[in-house]
Amino acid sequence: MADQQTYQVKVEFEPTGETYSRFAVATSQTAAEQQIAEKLPNEPGSQHSRVVSG
Secondary structure (H helix, E strand, O other): OOOOEEEEEEEEEOOOOEEEEEEEEEOOHHHHHHHHHHHHHHOOOOOOEEEEOO
16 A cells, blocks of 8 residues: 655635645545545535646
């Protein structure tokens, strides 16, 4: 099993175009992005946010 690390995931708040960082513990950057993307719709104020790759 791969080691888990903390990855920084950029999230864009679409109405303003503002970006902020979220951190997720996962086995890869892609997995971290998926993890954050799944959580966003359930978090207050994050319904309009999306994960930005890169």
